[in-house]
Amino acid sequence: MAIKDLPDTEYVLAGSAACPGCPATIGLRIVLKALGKNTVMIVPACCTAVIESVYPNTSFDIPVMNIAFEAAAAGASGVEAGLRMQGKKDTTVFAWAGDGGTYDIGIQALSGAIERQTNFIYICYNNQIYSNTGIQRSGATPLGAWTTTTVGGKTEVRKEMGDIIRAHHLPYAAQACISYPEDLYNKVKKAKSIKGPKYIEILAPCPPGWHFPMEKTVDMGVLAIETGAWALYEFENEKMIFNGKSKLLLEKKIEPKPVEEWIKYQGRFRHLFKPTRDEKTLKAIQDNTDIIWERYRKCYL
Amino acid sequence: MRKRMQCKSNNHGKGGATMKNIIINTGNYSAAKAAVMAKPDVVAAYPITPQTTLVESIANYIASGEYKGEYICVESEHSAMSACIGASATGVRTFTATSSHGLLHMHEMLHWAALARLPVIMCNINRVIGPGWNIWADENDSISQRDTGWIQFYCSSNQEIFDTVIQAFKLGEHKDVALPVMINYNAFILSHTSMPAEIPSQKEIDDYLGKYQPLWRIDPENPVTFGNIIMPADYEKVRRAMQYAHENAKRLIPEIAQDWKKKFGRFNGNLIEKYRCEDAEVILLAMGAIAAESKVSIDNLRKEGYKIGLARVRTFRPFPAEEIVKLAKKTELIVIDRNISCGYEGALFTEVKSALYNKSDAKVSGFIAGLGGKDVTYNHIEDMCKKAIKGKLKETVWYGFEEVKK
Incomplete structure (x- = not known):
């Protein structure tokens, strides 16, 4: 599958209210190409609730049910049951939530829905902050990153949501990135074909949130993969399969770029470089990335 | 035709005579029975x-x-x-049940259901809010959900619970209402007390309720975005439409109950149930189990020569303001609240006085009684009524604390 082979049909319509360079719309565009028309989307409070435009207009050509911040997975459980009871078993139900709505406020409902083996896809587009409310820290915000609530840089490491998800022993989970559309498309297609709960997390570099120029969204995703700050993988039948460059990194067939190569382009880490280099924090960020990869190798190689 | 079907469905082999199917069971069981017969x-x-036996019953019906x-x-x-x-947004019938902290945990989504105009039907078993932990009857849980946009019923018997749950589906799903409905009844006093309740046949319930026709639904054939950003002028229209729906409910609640009476002979259906109010000079207003207990008090007080009646408030939202004004034309009113809006007074007391403002100068006395599940017997209620009639009560009286210094 090459990018030119993706279906032409667009379900994310022109004229949405997204910021220029928005990764959520890039990701959702590909996701909906994979899911097709017979799809229902459940959206909690997140950027997409703004992107979808103002009533009575909409940016999306599929039915969308907005729901409260922490309620995406529970709402999706109800939608799935309601459609199934009407015999509409072919309709794909998917929740589309940010990292705040997934890692933090929505984790309980998500855990419950997966544990109940709800037949749905939960997709988290992870921009590592509460961006819709104006850049506050979330459980997905990485160590050292500035946000409006971590003014001197975040002092804690981010949550490993993938580990938490895999602990539910669900049939399919994956990590993707908006910079790799074919990989994302294939993962969503696969998720659609599997019964039961599926979880996909998409790294979504956010220009205003991370403070980088809007034309660099895709580059920021590529660098996240190449430095190992993010990994592409699939978890199917209790087996982990790393994809693309992440596979080569795991097998040490290529050397990761230093994480600094990723963060130096992002204004949210500027305080680590100016006025003086914060060697201690920079090392901690690199060490934390190395620890994650060593654990991946220990568990999945 | 109807009569023949009734005979057939209730024929227990006694020569085809119409047999009533009467169960003797708890309020929770009656509610569960009604819920499954509505086929959500x-x-x-x-x-x-104390909601558990209700949902356990539903699980048993599935098993x-x-x-x-x-x-x-x-x-x-x-x-x-x-x-x-x-689920309701996909256009199907839905039901749930909860109590106390569970209801409070739902609070955000109660608003969501009402604003989305989804007729979710729910039983709430009125229970104390902690701390400290206490599982007995108290109405502060549902009273504190007053402004969520839900229709609120307060029941006083297991038969009324059964009838109201079924009627709630008809009401909530009515195109002129399209609102969620909360059926409240007191913890243990009703939820766990066995009483007889007459149960119609499944066919009769099916005929009465009909198929749910939603106003809107999530449908890939007709993709709409529900609940996105809405500008102030449109939002205000949504709220106004909810208010109209409540006003429609005021009209439809008795109509739906009349329809039920035609079919099943019983009537639990006015916004207010009046008991011996005809020539009353004093009328007691209460809700839930205290109101049921009050009937005994009214009978006893009548024997003592008091011209007193009871107005049992069944619907707290929509609030039966017009009926209360009518009641207060020639009478003084006494209100007993099993709730307290701290910093002011009992919620029903406030609402009653508000209904009368500029329309009546009837004397209204208010009591707080039975919080934390404290027993309120017919003796206590008689005592309260006598105190109100004799005394000049200027503020809310905490019954049982009159002699205690603040």
């Missing part, structure tokens, strides 16, 4: 004392095959209401 496609619920809906055993009440909202 989706139930989503989380256990909480026995009597109920063929989907019971989503969610991980919290917040998710219970969220799942009901999701």
